[in-house]
Structure formats: C-alpha cells, structure tokens
Ligand SMILES: Nc1ncnc2c1ncn2[C@@H]1O[C@H](COP(=O)(O)OP(=O)(O)O)[C@@H](O)[C@H]1O
C-alpha cells in the first residue's frame with residue numbers, strides 16, 4: 139500500500155535560523171501519528187509545510203498523491219484533501235456554525251447548499267453540537283469551538299487530518315470532549331498526524347510516536363517503545379519533564 | 384450584501400441622471416457657448432434677489448446673443464478662476480469687466496473695448512488723512528487678485544513701499560478698507576464710482592491711470608467665431624442706442640439700484656427668518672448640490688478606496704506598491720490643489736473640458752478614496768492571519784478566501800471610520816466652491832454679495848451643515864446596526 143504522506147529531506151529556514159534540518163517521514167493510510175517534542179523544535183512548521191501554509195527550501199513532499207513541493211501543483215485542490223485543525227480554532231466569527239462549515243464546499247462547488255447543510259448537520263451530530271448549528275462561534279466554549287473546527291475540516295471529506303496542538307488552548311475540563319472526537323475519528327480509520335502534549339492520548343490512540351528535537355526527527359516508534367524505552371538522551375529528558383510535570 | 388450593493392448602484396445612476404438632466408438644453412442648430420463671469424462685480428455682474436445674473440455685462444451679453452443667434456451657459460466663478468478656466472479651455476469666453484492689458488493679450492484674444500476704464504484708488508469715506516498716493520507710503524492696501532488694479536498696485540509697490548492684501552471679490556475688499564485693516568482699495572474706476580454712487584462710504588483720491596477698455600476675452604487662437612459674433616453684436620447695439628440704454632439703466636439717474644434692492648430686502652427686517660424666506664430656493668439648490676456631491680463622492684470614493692485597499696493587501700509586490708503610492712500621493716495633496724489641478728490643469732494637458740461638477744466628484748473620489756483606502760487596508764490587515772490560513776487550508780483560493788472571510792471582517796471593523804469619512808466628505812465639498820460649483824458655501828457667498836448680511840447668512844449656512852451632518856450620522860448609525 140502506497141504511503142499517504144511521503145516526505146523526503148525537507149529543509150526550511152527563517153533567515154539564518156534553520157528550523158527544519160532534513161525531515162523524512164512516511165505515513166500509511168489509516169495510521170495515527172503523534173508528534174511530540176520541545177517547544178520551538180519545528181513541529182508546527184513541519185505540519186504547516188504539509189499543506190503548503192509554509193514554503194520549503196528543499197526536499198520533497200507528496201501527500202495524497204499530490205506533490206506539494208512542486209510549484210505547478212494545484213495547491214487548492216490538494217488542500218481539499220487535507221483537513222487542518224489549529225490550536226486557536228480559527229472559526230470565522232462573522233458566520234454561524236453551519237455557515238462556517240458550508241462556506242468552502244459550496245463556494246468550491248463541491249456540494250449544493252442543501253447537500254452541504256445536510257452533511258454539516260450530520261457531522262455536528264457526531265461531535266454532539268447539532269443544536270448549535272445556527273449560533274455564532276463567539277457564543278461557544280473553547281471545547282465546542284474546537285469540535286466545530288474539526289467538523290468543519292471533515293465537511294470537505296479529507297483523506298488525512300492534521301492537528302496542531304488542538305487542546306493546548308482549552309480549559310482542562312474541555313479537553314476530554316475534543317480528544318473523544320479525535321479518538322472516534324481514529325477508530326473510523328482516518329489517517330491523522332497530531333501534534334500534542336497529551337501523552338495519554340498518544341499511548342491510547344497512536345500507531346506511532348515521533349519525537350522532534352532541533353528541527354530533526356530524533357526518534358520514532360510504537361508508543362510503548364518510545365515512552366518506556368527511549369533510545370536518546372533528548373527523548374528521555376523530554377519525557378521526564380512532561381510526565382513528571 | 385448583494386441587495387445593499389444593488390441599491391447603492393441604483394442610487395448612483397439616479398444621481399447622475401439628475402445631474403445630466405439638470406444641465407441646460409439648447410437648440411441644436413444654434414452655436415452654444417460656455418461663458419464665465421465674476422460672481423459679483425457690480426455694475427457689470429451681480430446676482431439679483433431672484434438669483435438671476437444682471438449688470439451691464441450680463442444685459443449686453445443677452446442682447447448680443449439674441450442679435451447674433453447663439454445660446455450660452457453662464458458660469459459664475461471668482462475672476463481668477465475664470466481666467467484660469469479660459470486658459471484650460473473649460474469655458475469659451477470670459478465676460479467679467481476685464482481690462483485689456485498687454486500682459487493679458489499674450490494669452491487672450493479680446494473683443495473691441497466695450498467700456499472705457501482705468502484704475503483708481505479709494506479710501507474710507509471717513510479717512511481725512513490719506514489724500515493722495517504719496518500719503519499711502521508704507522501702508523497696507525487692498526487689491527483684487529488678478530485684476531488690472533492689482534497689477535498697477537504691484538508695479539508701484541516697491542516705490543511706495545505698499546503692503547498688498549489680496550481679495551477674491553470687491554465686497555470683501557471694500558469691507559476690509561471700511562474696517563481699517565487696509566487703508567485703500569485699488570479698483571477699476573467705473574466699478575468704484577458705481578459702488579460709491581450706491582452708498583458705499585469711500586472716496587476716490589486719484590485720477591484714473593493705466594486707462595484702457597474692458598474687453599470680452601477668449602483663449603488666444605480659439606473661438607474666433609464667438610469673438611466675431613460679439614464684436615458684430617456690440618456694434619449693432621451701440622448703433623441702435625441699446626447699449627447706452629443698458630449702461631444708463633445701471634449708472635444713470637434711473638439706474639437699477641442694485642444696492643438699494645439688496646438693502647430693501649434686508650433693511651425691511653434683517654431677520655434670519657426673512658433671509659431664509661428670500662433665499663429659500665437658492666439655499667435649497669445649494670444644499671441639494673452639496674448633498675449630491677457628498678453622496679456621489681462618498682459612494683464612488685468607497686468603491687475606489689476599497690479597490691485600492693484590496694490591491695494594498697495583495698501578494699503581488701507591484702500591486703501593493705501601486706496602491707501605496709496612490710494613497711500616499713492623494714493623501715498628501717491638499718484638496719484645493721487637487722481640485723484646481725483636475726479642473727484647470729488637466730484640460731490643459733488633454734485639451735478636453737471637464738464640467739466643474741465632474742471635476743469636483745473626481746477630486747472627492749481621489750482625496751477621500753485615499754483616506755478610505757488606508758483605513759480599509761488597516762482593517763484588512765488587522766484581521767487575524769489565522770482566518771486566511773483556515774480558509775486557505777479548506778481549499779479556498781486566495782481571492783475567494785479574502786472576499787468571503789477576511790474582507791467582511793475587515794470592513795466591519797472600519798464602519799465607524801466610514802461614518803467619520805462621510806461627515807468629512809460633506810464638509811470637504813465646501814472646498815469645491817473654489818472651482819465654481821454653487822454648493823452650499825458658494826450659495827452663502829453669493830447671497831452675502833447681495834444682502835451684505837454676512838453674520839446671519841453664515842449662521843444659516845452653518846446650521847444647515849450641522850443639521851445635514853446630524854441626519855447623515857443618524858442614517859449611518861442605522862445602517863451600521865442593520866449590517867451588524
Ligand atoms: N514565521 C516565522 N518567522 C520566523 N521564525 C519562525 C516563524 N515561525 C516559527 N519560527 C521559528 O521556528 C522555530 C520552530 O517553530 P515551531 O515550528 O512553531 O515549533 P514548535 O511548533 O515545535 O513549537 C522556532 O524557533 C520559531 O521561533
């Protein structure tokens with residue numbers, strides 16, 4: 139089976155600051171990859187290169203069969219197949235929850251308005267927010283906003299979902315609901331790359347844990363291997379800090 | 384939003400319709416000219432209490448046009464603006480008690496001198512100290528910009544150490560002498576004599592110098608046909624004695640007493656109410672023109688400004704550069720300079736006339752548009768960049784993402800600025816009186832030239848502006864609520 143994500147030797151600098159120093163990564167269909175690592179190690183930057191929110195300096199990124207690193211690739215078409223969930227939700231405040239979800243598919247001619255709304259209501263049902271369809275996002279709690287954001291991404295029928303610290307901006311009592319939605323998604327076979335500090339989620343859901351440090355993938359493997367028998371000092375240090383915090 | 388846009392477009396079309404419909408129609412077979420005159424220069428031109436232009440020049444022009452079979456649209460503006468409008472080709476002729484001078488003959492072709500004239504100096508009637516030119520040494524004197532009197536004063540300014548104050552119309556100049564800011568006015572002899580005859584308390588202390596004649600002027604090398612008609616018509620009027628009748632009417636014993644007519648109107652009961660009643664239609668016309676200018680101006684400026692703002696946040700460096708430069712240029716230019724440049728400068732370059740109203744609208748669009756562009760651009764930039772990223776990561780192309788996600792939010796942030804700009808635009812329209820648009824401020828100037836009730840008239844005009852601004856603010860606030 140062909141890899142859904144195939145990254146080879148990706149480099150990226152901000153000025154003289156090299157943030158990604160040669161990343162290689164393959165992700166198979168249906169796989170759940172959790173990325174951990176200290177702040178500033180390049181996790182977000184890497185995730186954002188996958189759907190070309192960031193340019194790369196060199197290397198090759200193929201995702202869902204589209205070569206993202208090739209400037210001739212239709213990036214909008216590629217992005218339709220990649221769902222992205224941000225730390226700060228980025229819901230559109232001037233639109234209702236339902237309009238947030240139907241805007242892109244209707245504008246892009248993917249569905250008719252009726253189809254898009256029917257699908258959106260179904261998805262809202264799945265994340266437990268069907269009754270919020272007609273409110274503005276500002277009236278929602280953080281956890282509810284993030285669940286809407288996930289539903290909005292799913293509305294486009296993506297082949298893969300990228301999450302950048304989806305629960306870091308949430309009050310602790312909201313985290314569980316969002317993680318539950320993500321667990322359900324994983325169970326349904328969605329391919330996912332998740333940057334998170336939720337080690338419990340990683341242990342429970344991840345097929346693979348990838349440890350980032352200083353712009354490189356330092357170590358990766360099954361969660362129980364990485365958590366219980368880290369091979370590198372950096373990994374050990376990091377896990378000690380996170381798990382004992 | 385779409386409905387909103389439609390109603391705005393309908394409004395623009397409507398307003399332009401009124402504007403076009405409002406211009407004078409004329410028979411197609413007769414030649415038609417645009418002729419500029421001074422706003423007030425009695426006895427040659429002034430507005431009577433019905434708002435009609437009268438005076439020797441005006442009556443003569445009417446008689447000549449009938450005699451020679453042409454029609455004309457009259458454009459009253461300051462003398463100075465008239466001279467420039469001729470050079471710009473904005474008007475065909477200037478009939479404004481203009482002295483024929485060698486200097487002017489370089490850029491004008493003149494008719495035969497139709498009236499004998501010369502420059503005299505006049506002082507306050509109560510002034511017993513200044514009896515000759517020599518007494519004026521080292522003192523401040525008043526002149527009218529661009530007139531033969533001003534040229535004469537300038538030519539002797541060094542010798543007599545005169546300090547010159549410049550004015551745009553005779554009334555203001557006389558007033559300046561009366562209140563004592565300046566000791567003497569330099570004026571064309573017939574005009575000064577007429578004013579004194581009509582009760583202006585001043586004394587002529589010199590013999591006419593630089594004597595010559597008044598002529599009807601056209602741009603050098605242009606409008607020969609019009610000039611020929613004028614000369615022929617004038618000749619006929621003189622021969623039939625009609626010309627003398629016209630002059631008699633203003634200067635003879637039975638002369639039309641312009642000042643008394645104006646004074647009667649105010650002297651009876653110089654109340655605000657009476658002034659309002661007498662000038663109701665002029666004030667309403669001026670108000671309508673001001674509102675028309677404001678609405679067309681702000682709507683087109685908003686469209687232009689938003690276009691510039693969109694260009695200003697485009698990924699393309701060239702587009703951003705163009706937008707920034709245009710904003711910089713038109714925010715930096717004073718509006719008066721811009722208005723003169725468009726109305727008088729541009730036709731010099733392109734050779735085609737621009738109607739004053741159109742020039743005024745263009746001025747507003749460029750000036751207000753630059754301000755709108757910069758705050759709308761600011762609004763776009765202040766939208767969190769996560770919004771664009773979220774929209775793009777859903778697969779929306781840049782343009783769609785901007786239109787559907789970033790811009791609606793950015794515009795919302797700028798609604799208070801739009802209301803503010805609306806009010807500024809309304810006030811800025813008064814600057815356009817300088818290019819001869821008879822809006823509310825210019826209407827005030829014209830009424831005062833007639834009734835000399837400066838305080839009360841400006842009180843009325845000021846109140847009218849405030850009332851309209853209050854109404855506009857209410858309207859804007861109501862629209863703001865509807866949009867939210
Ligand atoms: N837009 C940017 N401009 C300059 N430097 C950046 C930018 N975004 C991120 N960086 C830098 O890149 C490095 C990696 O950042 P990031 O990918 O956000 O790390 P992580 O998500 O692992 O915390 C940091 O040193 C950060 O300061």
Ligand SMILES: [Mg+2]
Pocket residue numbers: 181182183303
């Ligand atoms: Mg990060």
